[in-house]
Amino acid sequence: MKRAEEEIGRGTAVIVEQLTKRFNGGAPVLDGLDLAIAPGEFVALLGHSGSGKSTLLRTLAGLDPVTEGSVKRPRDVSVVFQEHRLLPWKRVWKNVVLGQEDKDIRQRAETVLDEVGLSHRKTAWPLTLSGGEAQRAALARALVREPAFLMLDEPFAALDALTRLKMQQLVADLWEKHRCAVLLVTHDVDEALLLADRAVVLERGRIRVDVSIPLPRPRRHADPPFEALRTLLLDALGVHAS
Amino acid sequence: MSDTIILTGTHKTGDSRKKKLTLEKLVFVRRYASPLLLVCFWQLACSSGMISTRLVASPAQIAVTGWSLLRDGTLPYNLGVSLLRAVSGLGIAISTGVVLALISGLSRLGEDIVDAPLQILRTLPALALVPLFILWFGIGETPKVLLVALGATFPIYLNLHKGIRTIDPKLLEMASTLGLTRWQTIKDVFLPGALPDFLTGLRYAVGVSWLMLVVAEQVNAESGIGHMMMDAEDFLRTDIILVGLLVYGMLGLLSDQIVRFLEAALLAWRPDRRKGQQA
Numbered sequence: 001m002k003r004a005e006e007e008i009g010r011g012t013a014v015i016v017e018q019l020t021k022r023f024n025g026g027a028p029v030l031d032g033l034d035l036a037i038a039p040g041e042f043v044a045l046l047g048h049s050g051s052g053k054s055t056l057l058r059t060l061a062g063l064d065p066v067t068e069g070s071v072k073r074p075r076d077v078s079v080v081f082q083e084h085r086l087l088p089w090k091r092v093w094k095n096v097v098l099g100q101e102d103k104d105i106r107q108r109a110e111t112v113l114d115e116v117g118l119s120h121r122k123t124a125w126p127l128t129l130s131g132g133e134a135q136r137a138a139l140a141r142a143l144v145r146e147p148a149f150l151m152l153d154e155p156f157a158a159l160d161a162l163t164r165l166k167m168q169q170l171v172a173d174l175w176e177k178h179r180c181a182v183l184l185v186t187h188d189v190d191e192a193l194l195l196a197d198r199a200v201v202l203e204r205g206r207i208r209v210d211v212s213i214p215l216p217r218p219r220r221h222a223d224p225p226f227e228a229l230r231t232l233l234l235d236a237l238g239v240h241a242s
Numbered sequence: 243m244s245d246t247i248i249l250t251g252t253h254k255t256g257d258s259r260k261k262k263l264t265l266e267k268l269v270f271v272r273r274y275a276s277p278l279l280l281v282c283f284w285q286l287a288c289s290s291g292m293i294s295t296r297l298v299a300s301p302a303q304i305a306v307t308g309w310s311l312l313r314d315g316t317l318p319y320n321l322g323v324s325l326l327r328a329v330s331g332l333g334i335a336i337s338t339g340v341v342l343a344l345i346s347g348l349s350r351l352g353e354d355i356v357d358a359p360l361q362i363l364r365t366l367p368a369l370a371l372v373p374l375f376i377l378w379f380g381i382g383e384t385p386k387v388l389l390v391a392l393g394a395t396f397p398i399y400l401n402l403h404k405g406i407r408t409i410d411p412k413l414l415e416m417a418s419t420l421g422l423t424r425w426q427t428i429k430d431v432f433l434p435g436a437l438p439d440f441l442t443g444l445r446y447a448v449g450v451s452w453l454m455l456v457v458a459e460q461v462n463a464e465s466g467i468g469h470m471m472m473d474a475e476d477f478l479r480t481d482i483i484l485v486g487l488l489v490y491g492m493l494g495l496l497s498d499q500i501v502r503f504l505e506a507a508l509l510a511w512r513p514d515r516r517k518g519q520q521a
Contacts, residue, residue: 061419078419085416089434089511098430099422125511141420 013038014060014149014181019069021055021205029055031205032069039148040179044192046237047202053185056202057153060183074149074181078142082154084134086126086141093122096141112140115177116170132163136170143178152184156191168194172218189233193226194219201236209236299481304488307481316470321489324459324466327383328451328493331390335447338391339398340440347406347436348428360399368393369457376462386458386466393454397446405439406432438512441505448497452490 014037021030029052037043047053058064059071061079086095093109100108113119116136126134135155142150152171156164172195175182186192192199193213201209211232215225234240281301287293288300295303311317342360345352368389379385409432417427459468467486474482 063415063418079416081412081416083412085412087413087431087434089437090430099417099420099426125513127511127513145420 013041013072014074014183015070015072016056016060017070019056019059019066019071021052021059021064021067028205030059033205033207035200035207037149037181037183039181042175042182042184042195042197044184044186044196044199045202046186046189046192046199046233048237051202052205053202054153057151057183057185060149061151074147076145076147077149077151078145078147079151079153080135080138080142080155082157084126084129084131084138086129086134086137088125088127091123091125092118092129092137095126095137096144098141100144108144109140112144113137115143115174116140130163131159132167135159135167139170139174143174146178147180149181149183150178152182152186154185154187157187164191171195176217189230189237190221190226192233193229194221199229199233201233203236209233295480296478297480299479299484303481304484307479308485308488311470311482311485317485317489320465320467320470324455324468325493327386327458327466328390328455331387331454332394332447332451334387334391335394335398335451336444339395339443339447340402342395343399343402343406347403348432357403360396364396364400368454372457372461381462386455386463389458390451390454393450394447397450398440398443401439401443401446402436405436408439409435438505438509441501441508444504445498445501448501449494452494452497456490 014035016033016035019030019033019035020028022028029050031052033052033056035056045053045056055064057079059066060073061077086092087098090098093106093113096109096112097105102108110119110122113122116139118133118136118140121129121133121137126137129137138155155171156167159167168191171184175195182196184192184195193215196213198210198212200207209232211229213229215223215229219226284293284298285301288295288298288303299307308317342356346356346360347353371392372385372389375385375389379388413431413435414427417431422430455466456468459466460472463469463472467489471483471486474480474486
Protein backbone atom coordinates (compact mmCIF):
# COMPACT_ATOMS: atom_id res chain seq x y z
CA MET A 1 0.00 0.00 0.00
CA LYS A 2 1.65 3.17 -1.20
CA ARG A 3 1.15 6.04 1.16
CA ALA A 4 1.53 9.10 -1.04
CA GLU A 5 0.06 11.50 1.44
CA GLU A 6 2.44 14.31 2.22
CA GLU A 7 1.93 16.56 5.14
CA ILE A 8 3.06 20.09 4.73
CA GLY A 9 3.36 22.97 7.10
CA ARG A 10 0.77 25.47 8.16
CA GLY A 11 -0.35 28.03 5.61
CA THR A 12 0.00 25.83 2.56
CA ALA A 13 -2.91 24.83 0.43
CA VAL A 14 -4.55 21.46 0.05
CA ILE A 15 -3.65 19.80 -3.24
CA VAL A 16 -5.26 16.56 -4.40
CA GLU A 17 -3.90 15.06 -7.59
CA GLN A 18 -5.26 12.10 -9.53
CA LEU A 19 -6.75 10.59 -6.40
CA THR A 20 -8.39 7.27 -7.21
CA LYS A 21 -10.02 5.08 -4.67
CA ARG A 22 -11.83 1.82 -5.04
CA PHE A 23 -13.07 -0.66 -2.50
CA ASN A 24 -12.52 -4.37 -3.12
CA GLY A 25 -11.66 -3.83 -6.76
CA GLY A 26 -15.12 -2.49 -7.61
CA ALA A 27 -16.01 0.65 -9.50
CA PRO A 28 -13.92 3.58 -8.32
CA VAL A 29 -15.45 5.72 -5.56
CA LEU A 30 -13.01 8.48 -6.41
CA ASP A 31 -11.88 8.56 -10.01
CA GLY A 32 -8.71 10.51 -10.83
CA LEU A 33 -9.84 13.44 -8.71
CA ASP A 34 -7.98 16.77 -8.83
CA LEU A 35 -8.82 19.44 -6.29
CA ALA A 36 -6.93 22.40 -4.88
CA ILE A 37 -7.94 24.52 -1.91
CA ALA A 38 -6.13 27.82 -1.34
CA PRO A 39 -5.11 28.89 2.18
CA GLY A 40 -8.08 30.45 3.89
CA GLU A 41 -10.51 29.35 1.19
CA PHE A 42 -13.96 28.03 2.10
CA VAL A 43 -15.00 25.21 -0.23
CA ALA A 44 -18.34 23.43 -0.09
CA LEU A 45 -18.42 19.89 -1.40
CA LEU A 46 -21.83 18.81 -2.62
CA GLY A 47 -22.99 15.51 -3.96
CA HIS A 48 -25.45 12.67 -3.57
CA SER A 49 -24.87 9.87 -1.14
CA GLY A 50 -22.28 7.58 -2.67
CA SER A 51 -20.77 10.32 -4.82
CA GLY A 52 -17.49 9.91 -2.98
CA LYS A 53 -17.55 13.08 -0.91
CA SER A 54 -17.23 11.33 2.42
CA THR A 55 -14.44 9.15 1.06
CA LEU A 56 -12.58 12.26 -0.07
CA LEU A 57 -12.96 13.82 3.36
CA ARG A 58 -11.85 10.66 5.13
CA THR A 59 -8.80 10.47 2.91
CA LEU A 60 -7.94 14.11 3.57
CA ALA A 61 -8.41 13.51 7.30
CA GLY A 62 -5.96 10.63 7.16
CA LEU A 63 -8.60 8.07 8.18
CA ASP A 64 -8.34 6.23 4.86
CA PRO A 65 -4.96 5.66 3.20
CA VAL A 66 -4.06 7.11 -0.19
CA THR A 67 -3.68 4.18 -2.58
CA GLU A 68 -3.54 5.91 -5.98
CA GLY A 69 -2.64 9.53 -6.61
CA SER A 70 -1.33 12.04 -4.14
CA VAL A 71 -2.65 14.30 -1.40
CA LYS A 72 -0.87 17.27 0.09
CA ARG A 73 -2.36 18.95 3.10
CA PRO A 74 -1.26 21.08 6.04
CA ARG A 75 -0.08 19.24 9.13
CA ASP A 76 -2.57 20.93 11.45
CA VAL A 77 -6.04 19.78 10.45
CA SER A 78 -9.27 19.29 12.37
CA VAL A 79 -12.46 17.44 11.56
CA VAL A 80 -16.01 17.99 12.76
CA PHE A 81 -18.25 15.03 12.02
CA GLN A 82 -21.98 14.78 11.69
CA GLU A 83 -22.09 13.26 15.15
CA HIS A 84 -20.33 15.26 17.84
CA ARG A 85 -18.10 12.32 18.86
CA LEU A 86 -17.42 13.77 22.29
CA LEU A 87 -16.11 11.36 24.90
CA PRO A 88 -19.08 10.95 27.25
CA TRP A 89 -16.78 10.38 30.24
CA LYS A 90 -14.96 13.69 29.98
CA ARG A 91 -16.45 17.04 30.83
CA VAL A 92 -16.96 19.42 27.93
CA TRP A 93 -13.81 21.48 28.45
CA LYS A 94 -11.67 18.36 28.82
CA ASN A 95 -13.10 17.06 25.55
CA VAL A 96 -12.17 20.31 23.87
CA VAL A 97 -8.51 20.07 24.86
CA LEU A 98 -8.29 16.29 24.49
CA GLY A 99 -4.72 15.28 23.71
CA GLN A 100 -3.37 18.79 24.30
CA GLU A 101 -0.80 18.85 27.03
CA ASP A 102 0.43 22.37 27.71
CA LYS A 103 0.01 24.19 30.98
CA ASP A 104 -2.65 26.70 29.98
CA ILE A 105 -5.09 24.23 28.41
CA ARG A 106 -7.92 25.18 30.74
CA GLN A 107 -7.54 28.82 29.76
CA ARG A 108 -7.50 27.90 26.08
CA ALA A 109 -10.56 25.71 26.49
CA GLU A 110 -12.42 28.57 28.13
CA THR A 111 -11.47 31.02 25.40
CA VAL A 112 -12.63 28.79 22.58
CA LEU A 113 -15.80 27.68 24.40
CA ASP A 114 -16.58 31.35 24.83
CA GLU A 115 -16.11 31.83 21.07
CA VAL A 116 -18.68 29.14 20.25
CA GLY A 117 -21.03 30.43 22.95
CA LEU A 118 -20.74 27.45 25.25
CA SER A 119 -18.82 28.83 28.22
CA HIS A 120 -21.78 28.24 30.52
CA ARG A 121 -21.60 24.51 29.82
CA LYS A 122 -17.88 23.99 30.15
CA THR A 123 -18.09 21.59 33.11
CA ALA A 124 -21.18 19.73 31.84
CA TRP A 125 -21.14 16.04 30.89
CA PRO A 126 -21.52 15.64 27.10
CA LEU A 127 -24.59 13.41 27.42
CA THR A 128 -26.47 16.29 29.04
CA LEU A 129 -25.89 18.61 26.06
CA SER A 130 -28.49 19.33 23.39
CA GLY A 131 -27.62 18.49 19.78
CA GLY A 132 -26.66 22.07 19.00
CA GLU A 133 -24.57 22.43 22.15
CA ALA A 134 -22.73 19.19 21.40
CA GLN A 135 -21.88 20.39 17.88
CA ARG A 136 -20.65 23.69 19.34
CA ALA A 137 -18.37 21.71 21.63
CA ALA A 138 -17.14 19.68 18.65
CA LEU A 139 -16.42 22.94 16.80
CA ALA A 140 -14.54 24.26 19.81
CA ARG A 141 -12.49 21.06 19.92
CA ALA A 142 -11.61 21.52 16.25
CA LEU A 143 -10.71 25.20 16.65
CA VAL A 144 -8.60 24.93 19.79
CA ARG A 145 -5.97 23.19 17.67
CA GLU A 146 -5.78 26.27 15.41
CA PRO A 147 -5.98 24.17 12.23
CA ALA A 148 -4.75 25.47 8.88
CA PHE A 149 -7.38 23.24 7.30
CA LEU A 150 -10.77 22.48 8.84
CA MET A 151 -13.00 19.69 7.54
CA LEU A 152 -16.71 19.72 8.28
CA ASP A 153 -18.53 16.49 7.43
CA GLU A 154 -22.23 17.37 7.25
CA PRO A 155 -21.88 18.94 10.69
CA PHE A 156 -25.43 20.27 10.91
CA ALA A 157 -27.34 17.49 9.16
CA ALA A 158 -28.67 16.05 12.42
CA LEU A 159 -29.77 19.38 13.89
CA ASP A 160 -33.21 20.94 13.77
CA ALA A 161 -33.78 23.73 11.25
CA LEU A 162 -33.52 26.65 13.69
CA THR A 163 -30.39 25.34 15.38
CA ARG A 164 -28.88 24.71 11.96
CA LEU A 165 -29.35 28.37 10.98
CA LYS A 166 -27.64 29.49 14.17
CA MET A 167 -24.77 27.07 13.67
CA GLN A 168 -24.28 28.18 10.06
CA GLN A 169 -24.02 31.77 11.28
CA LEU A 170 -21.55 30.68 13.95
CA VAL A 171 -19.37 28.90 11.38
CA ALA A 172 -19.46 31.98 9.15
CA ASP A 173 -18.33 34.18 12.05
CA LEU A 174 -15.63 31.78 13.19
CA TRP A 175 -14.26 31.46 9.67
CA GLU A 176 -14.10 35.26 9.30
CA LYS A 177 -12.03 35.26 12.46
CA HIS A 178 -9.74 32.27 12.00
CA ARG A 179 -9.43 32.30 8.20
CA CYS A 180 -8.38 28.69 7.89
CA ALA A 181 -9.04 26.69 4.74
CA VAL A 182 -12.37 24.88 5.11
CA LEU A 183 -13.89 21.92 3.30
CA LEU A 184 -17.59 21.63 4.11
CA VAL A 185 -19.27 18.43 3.00
CA THR A 186 -23.01 19.00 2.73
CA HIS A 187 -26.24 18.01 1.01
CA ASP A 188 -27.65 21.46 1.43
CA VAL A 189 -27.23 23.82 -1.53
CA ASP A 190 -28.35 26.82 0.52
CA GLU A 191 -25.80 26.04 3.20
CA ALA A 192 -23.08 26.00 0.55
CA LEU A 193 -24.23 29.31 -0.90
CA LEU A 194 -24.43 30.90 2.52
CA LEU A 195 -20.94 29.92 3.63
CA ALA A 196 -18.58 29.02 0.83
CA ASP A 197 -16.28 30.83 -1.61
CA ARG A 198 -16.58 27.96 -3.97
CA ALA A 199 -18.91 25.04 -4.50
CA VAL A 200 -17.77 21.73 -5.92
CA VAL A 201 -20.29 19.11 -7.00
CA LEU A 202 -19.04 15.56 -7.00
CA GLU A 203 -20.57 12.83 -9.11
CA ARG A 204 -19.34 9.26 -9.29
CA GLY A 205 -15.94 10.22 -7.95
CA ARG A 206 -15.36 13.08 -10.38
CA ILE A 207 -15.90 16.79 -10.14
CA ARG A 208 -18.95 17.68 -12.18
CA VAL A 209 -19.23 21.37 -11.38
CA ASP A 210 -16.77 23.74 -9.75
CA VAL A 211 -18.14 27.28 -9.36
CA SER A 212 -17.01 30.21 -7.30
CA ILE A 213 -19.60 32.03 -5.22
CA PRO A 214 -18.57 35.68 -5.55
CA LEU A 215 -21.25 37.06 -3.26
CA PRO A 216 -20.49 39.67 -0.60
CA ARG A 217 -20.69 38.70 3.06
CA PRO A 218 -22.55 38.60 5.35
CA ARG A 219 -24.99 36.64 3.23
CA ARG A 220 -28.63 35.89 3.84
CA HIS A 221 -30.70 32.99 2.61
CA ALA A 222 -33.09 35.32 0.77
CA ASP A 223 -30.46 37.21 -1.24
CA PRO A 224 -31.63 37.41 -4.90
CA PRO A 225 -28.20 36.57 -6.46
CA PHE A 226 -28.55 33.19 -4.80
CA GLU A 227 -31.17 32.13 -7.30
CA ALA A 228 -28.97 31.66 -10.37
CA LEU A 229 -26.32 29.78 -8.43
CA ARG A 230 -28.89 27.68 -6.65
CA THR A 231 -30.42 26.63 -9.96
CA LEU A 232 -26.98 25.83 -11.33
CA LEU A 233 -26.02 23.68 -8.35
CA LEU A 234 -29.37 21.92 -8.13
CA ASP A 235 -29.09 21.23 -11.82
CA ALA A 236 -25.65 19.72 -11.32
CA LEU A 237 -27.10 17.57 -8.56
CA GLY A 238 -29.81 16.37 -10.92
CA VAL A 239 -32.59 18.22 -9.13
CA HIS A 240 -34.39 20.38 -11.66
CA ALA A 241 -36.02 23.41 -10.15
CA SER A 242 -39.29 24.19 -11.88
CA MET B 243 -73.26 22.74 26.36
CA SER B 244 -69.64 23.84 26.11
CA ASP B 245 -66.72 22.65 23.99
CA THR B 246 -64.25 23.47 26.66
CA ILE B 247 -62.63 20.76 28.66
CA ILE B 248 -60.90 21.64 31.85
CA LEU B 249 -58.13 19.40 33.00
CA THR B 250 -57.15 19.86 36.60
CA GLY B 251 -54.30 18.42 38.52
CA THR B 252 -54.28 17.69 42.20
CA HIS B 253 -52.62 20.50 44.02
CA LYS B 254 -50.18 19.10 46.50
CA THR B 255 -50.59 20.53 49.95
CA GLY B 256 -48.66 19.73 53.07
CA ASP B 257 -51.39 17.30 54.06
CA SER B 258 -51.26 15.25 50.91
CA ARG B 259 -47.47 15.05 51.16
CA LYS B 260 -47.78 13.71 54.69
CA LYS B 261 -50.28 11.17 53.45
CA LYS B 262 -47.89 10.08 50.70
CA LEU B 263 -45.09 9.65 53.21
CA THR B 264 -47.13 7.29 55.36
CA LEU B 265 -48.07 5.37 52.24
CA GLU B 266 -44.41 5.05 51.32
CA LYS B 267 -43.68 3.84 54.81
CA LEU B 268 -46.41 1.30 54.39
CA VAL B 269 -44.77 0.01 51.21
CA PHE B 270 -41.53 -0.32 53.14
CA VAL B 271 -43.33 -2.25 55.87
CA ARG B 272 -45.08 -4.43 53.28
CA ARG B 273 -41.75 -5.28 51.70
CA TYR B 274 -40.28 -6.58 54.94
CA ALA B 275 -43.41 -7.93 56.55
CA SER B 276 -43.32 -11.25 54.74
CA PRO B 277 -39.72 -12.24 55.62
CA LEU B 278 -40.29 -11.09 59.20
CA LEU B 279 -43.43 -13.19 59.41
CA LEU B 280 -41.49 -16.18 58.12
CA VAL B 281 -38.87 -15.72 60.84
CA CYS B 282 -41.63 -15.50 63.46
CA PHE B 283 -43.23 -18.64 62.07
CA TRP B 284 -39.83 -20.37 62.16
CA GLN B 285 -39.36 -19.35 65.79
CA LEU B 286 -42.86 -20.56 66.66
CA ALA B 287 -42.28 -23.88 64.91
CA CYS B 288 -39.04 -24.39 66.85
CA SER B 289 -40.48 -23.35 70.19
CA SER B 290 -43.55 -25.57 69.81
CA GLY B 291 -41.40 -28.52 68.81
CA MET B 292 -42.79 -28.78 65.27
CA ILE B 293 -39.21 -28.61 63.96
CA SER B 294 -36.47 -30.40 65.80
CA THR B 295 -33.87 -27.88 67.00
CA ARG B 296 -31.27 -30.55 66.30
CA LEU B 297 -31.96 -30.11 62.59
CA VAL B 298 -32.57 -26.37 62.50
CA ALA B 299 -31.73 -23.95 65.30
CA SER B 300 -34.33 -21.34 66.17
CA PRO B 301 -33.81 -17.70 65.22
CA ALA B 302 -33.42 -16.77 68.88
CA GLN B 303 -30.77 -19.46 69.34
CA ILE B 304 -28.94 -18.21 66.24
CA ALA B 305 -28.91 -14.69 67.63
CA VAL B 306 -27.57 -15.87 70.99
CA THR B 307 -24.90 -18.05 69.35
CA GLY B 308 -23.93 -15.27 66.96
CA TRP B 309 -23.48 -12.88 69.87
CA SER B 310 -21.35 -15.31 71.86
CA LEU B 311 -19.22 -16.19 68.81
CA LEU B 312 -18.69 -12.47 68.37
CA ARG B 313 -17.72 -11.94 72.00
CA ASP B 314 -15.30 -14.85 72.37
CA GLY B 315 -13.50 -13.75 69.20
CA THR B 316 -14.23 -16.91 67.17
CA LEU B 317 -16.33 -15.12 64.59
CA PRO B 318 -14.11 -12.05 64.15
CA TYR B 319 -11.01 -14.24 63.79
CA ASN B 320 -12.51 -16.59 61.23
CA LEU B 321 -14.16 -13.73 59.42
CA GLY B 322 -10.80 -11.96 59.20
CA VAL B 323 -9.14 -15.07 57.75
CA SER B 324 -11.92 -15.51 55.18
CA LEU B 325 -11.87 -11.84 54.24
CA LEU B 326 -8.12 -11.89 53.73
CA ARG B 327 -8.41 -14.92 51.45
CA ALA B 328 -11.22 -13.37 49.44
CA VAL B 329 -9.50 -10.00 49.12
CA SER B 330 -6.12 -11.45 48.10
CA GLY B 331 -7.75 -13.87 45.64
CA LEU B 332 -9.82 -11.05 44.17
CA GLY B 333 -6.76 -8.83 44.00
CA ILE B 334 -4.88 -11.43 41.99
CA ALA B 335 -7.95 -11.95 39.79
CA ILE B 336 -8.31 -8.24 39.07
CA SER B 337 -4.66 -7.75 38.13
CA THR B 338 -4.51 -10.90 36.01
CA GLY B 339 -7.87 -10.28 34.37
CA VAL B 340 -7.06 -6.66 33.57
CA VAL B 341 -3.63 -7.43 32.14
CA LEU B 342 -4.96 -10.30 29.99
CA ALA B 343 -7.94 -8.26 28.80
CA LEU B 344 -5.68 -5.36 27.84
CA ILE B 345 -3.36 -7.66 25.91
CA SER B 346 -6.14 -9.35 23.99
CA GLY B 347 -8.34 -6.26 23.73
CA LEU B 348 -5.74 -3.90 22.34
CA SER B 349 -4.00 -6.11 19.79
CA ARG B 350 -5.18 -8.76 17.36
CA LEU B 351 -2.05 -10.81 17.94
CA GLY B 352 -2.62 -10.62 21.69
CA GLU B 353 -6.19 -11.78 21.20
CA ASP B 354 -5.03 -14.80 19.18
CA ILE B 355 -2.54 -15.75 21.86
CA VAL B 356 -4.56 -15.04 25.01
CA ASP B 357 -8.22 -15.47 24.14
CA ALA B 358 -8.36 -19.07 22.91
CA PRO B 359 -6.74 -20.72 25.98
CA LEU B 360 -8.84 -18.58 28.31
CA GLN B 361 -12.05 -19.50 26.51
CA ILE B 362 -11.11 -23.18 26.88
CA LEU B 363 -10.20 -22.84 30.57
CA ARG B 364 -13.41 -20.93 31.18
CA THR B 365 -15.52 -23.95 30.33
CA LEU B 366 -13.87 -26.00 33.07
CA PRO B 367 -15.81 -25.84 36.31
CA ALA B 368 -13.22 -24.24 38.59
CA LEU B 369 -14.49 -26.17 41.60
CA ALA B 370 -13.53 -29.43 39.92
CA LEU B 371 -9.94 -28.29 40.19
CA VAL B 372 -9.98 -28.53 44.00
CA PRO B 373 -8.34 -31.99 44.15
CA LEU B 374 -5.65 -30.95 41.71
CA PHE B 375 -5.02 -27.72 43.60
CA ILE B 376 -4.59 -29.62 46.85
CA LEU B 377 -2.08 -31.96 45.18
CA TRP B 378 -0.19 -29.02 43.69
CA PHE B 379 -0.31 -26.48 46.47
CA GLY B 380 -0.98 -28.53 49.60
CA ILE B 381 -3.58 -27.48 52.15
CA GLY B 382 -2.22 -24.07 53.17
CA GLU B 383 -3.47 -20.67 52.13
CA THR B 384 -2.15 -20.92 48.55
CA PRO B 385 -4.76 -23.28 47.05
CA LYS B 386 -7.63 -21.32 48.63
CA VAL B 387 -6.43 -17.94 47.44
CA LEU B 388 -5.62 -19.33 43.99
CA LEU B 389 -9.01 -20.99 43.70
CA VAL B 390 -10.70 -17.66 44.41
CA ALA B 391 -8.34 -15.95 41.98
CA LEU B 392 -9.01 -18.51 39.25
CA GLY B 393 -12.78 -18.27 39.51
CA ALA B 394 -12.84 -14.47 39.67
CA THR B 395 -10.40 -13.85 36.82
CA PHE B 396 -12.82 -14.95 34.10
CA PRO B 397 -15.65 -12.49 34.71
CA ILE B 398 -13.11 -9.64 34.91
CA TYR B 399 -11.35 -10.74 31.73
CA LEU B 400 -14.47 -11.48 29.69
CA ASN B 401 -16.28 -8.25 30.53
CA LEU B 402 -13.28 -5.94 30.19
CA HIS B 403 -12.32 -7.60 26.92
CA LYS B 404 -15.83 -7.09 25.60
CA GLY B 405 -15.76 -3.49 26.86
CA ILE B 406 -12.54 -2.72 25.02
CA ARG B 407 -13.68 -4.43 21.83
CA THR B 408 -17.02 -2.65 21.72
CA ILE B 409 -15.69 0.90 22.06
CA ASP B 410 -17.45 3.02 19.45
CA PRO B 411 -15.12 3.00 16.41
CA LYS B 412 -16.26 6.55 15.70
CA LEU B 413 -14.62 7.70 18.91
CA LEU B 414 -11.41 5.96 17.88
CA GLU B 415 -11.52 7.71 14.51
CA MET B 416 -12.01 10.98 16.31
CA ALA B 417 -9.01 10.22 18.54
CA SER B 418 -6.93 9.55 15.47
CA THR B 419 -7.97 12.78 13.70
CA LEU B 420 -7.06 14.68 16.88
CA GLY B 421 -3.61 13.15 16.69
CA LEU B 422 -3.80 11.31 20.00
CA THR B 423 -0.87 8.98 20.68
CA ARG B 424 -1.50 5.29 21.30
CA TRP B 425 -1.00 5.80 25.01
CA GLN B 426 -3.36 8.80 25.12
CA THR B 427 -5.97 6.78 23.23
CA ILE B 428 -5.70 3.95 25.74
CA LYS B 429 -5.84 6.30 28.72
CA ASP B 430 -8.61 8.61 27.51
CA VAL B 431 -10.73 6.40 25.25
CA PHE B 432 -10.25 2.65 25.82
CA LEU B 433 -9.97 2.52 29.60
CA PRO B 434 -12.79 4.91 30.56
CA GLY B 435 -14.95 3.49 27.77
CA ALA B 436 -14.53 -0.05 29.07
CA LEU B 437 -14.98 0.91 32.72
CA PRO B 438 -18.73 0.16 32.86
CA ASP B 439 -18.11 -3.37 31.56
CA PHE B 440 -15.18 -3.79 33.93
CA LEU B 441 -17.43 -2.93 36.88
CA THR B 442 -20.06 -5.40 35.70
CA GLY B 443 -17.29 -8.00 35.60
CA LEU B 444 -16.14 -6.97 39.06
CA ARG B 445 -19.60 -7.54 40.45
CA TYR B 446 -19.71 -11.05 39.05
CA ALA B 447 -16.16 -11.65 40.23
CA VAL B 448 -17.03 -10.66 43.80
CA GLY B 449 -19.94 -13.09 43.79
CA VAL B 450 -17.77 -15.88 42.38
CA SER B 451 -15.08 -15.14 45.00
CA TRP B 452 -17.41 -15.91 47.87
CA LEU B 453 -18.64 -19.05 46.17
CA MET B 454 -15.11 -20.34 45.61
CA LEU B 455 -14.16 -19.46 49.14
CA VAL B 456 -17.07 -21.38 50.67
CA VAL B 457 -15.99 -24.52 48.87
CA ALA B 458 -12.27 -24.06 49.46
CA GLU B 459 -12.80 -23.54 53.17
CA GLN B 460 -15.07 -26.51 53.57
CA VAL B 461 -12.81 -28.97 51.82
CA ASN B 462 -9.74 -28.37 53.90
CA ALA B 463 -9.10 -25.52 56.25
CA GLU B 464 -7.89 -24.79 59.73
CA SER B 465 -9.73 -21.51 59.97
CA GLY B 466 -12.24 -19.32 58.20
CA ILE B 467 -16.02 -19.14 58.16
CA GLY B 468 -16.29 -22.32 56.10
CA HIS B 469 -14.07 -24.19 58.57
CA MET B 470 -16.13 -22.87 61.48
CA MET B 471 -19.24 -24.30 59.83
CA MET B 472 -17.66 -27.68 59.05
CA ASP B 473 -16.42 -27.88 62.62
CA ALA B 474 -19.94 -27.20 63.87
CA GLU B 475 -21.28 -30.01 61.69
CA ASP B 476 -19.27 -32.54 63.72
CA PHE B 477 -21.02 -31.37 66.89
CA LEU B 478 -24.47 -31.01 65.33
CA ARG B 479 -24.36 -27.26 66.04
CA THR B 480 -26.89 -26.10 63.46
CA ASP B 481 -26.95 -22.71 65.16
CA ILE B 482 -23.26 -22.11 64.30
CA ILE B 483 -23.77 -23.35 60.74
CA LEU B 484 -26.66 -20.93 60.34
CA VAL B 485 -24.59 -18.08 61.79
CA GLY B 486 -21.94 -18.90 59.16
CA LEU B 487 -24.55 -18.87 56.40
CA LEU B 488 -25.84 -15.54 57.65
CA VAL B 489 -22.32 -14.09 57.62
CA TYR B 490 -21.70 -15.33 54.06
CA GLY B 491 -24.97 -13.76 53.00
CA MET B 492 -24.14 -10.45 54.59
CA LEU B 493 -20.64 -10.45 53.08
CA GLY B 494 -22.12 -11.02 49.64
CA LEU B 495 -24.63 -8.23 50.14
CA LEU B 496 -22.02 -5.85 51.49
CA SER B 497 -19.52 -6.43 48.70
CA ASP B 498 -22.25 -5.97 46.12
CA GLN B 499 -23.11 -2.65 47.73
CA ILE B 500 -19.46 -1.58 47.57
CA VAL B 501 -19.32 -2.29 43.83
CA ARG B 502 -22.61 -0.44 43.32
CA PHE B 503 -21.15 2.50 45.17
CA LEU B 504 -18.06 2.35 42.95
CA GLU B 505 -20.32 2.35 39.89
CA ALA B 506 -22.22 5.39 41.09
CA ALA B 507 -18.99 7.24 41.88
CA LEU B 508 -17.02 6.33 38.75
CA LEU B 509 -19.80 6.45 36.16
CA ALA B 510 -21.20 9.84 37.12
CA TRP B 511 -21.16 10.81 33.44
CA ARG B 512 -23.96 8.40 32.59
CA PRO B 513 -27.27 10.24 32.59
CA ASP B 514 -29.19 7.39 34.23
CA ARG B 515 -26.90 7.73 37.24
CA ARG B 516 -27.63 11.42 37.56
CA LYS B 517 -31.36 11.39 38.15
CA GLY B 518 -32.63 14.70 39.37
CA GLN B 519 -29.22 16.28 39.26
CA GLN B 520 -28.91 19.23 36.93
CA ALA B 521 -25.53 19.95 35.42
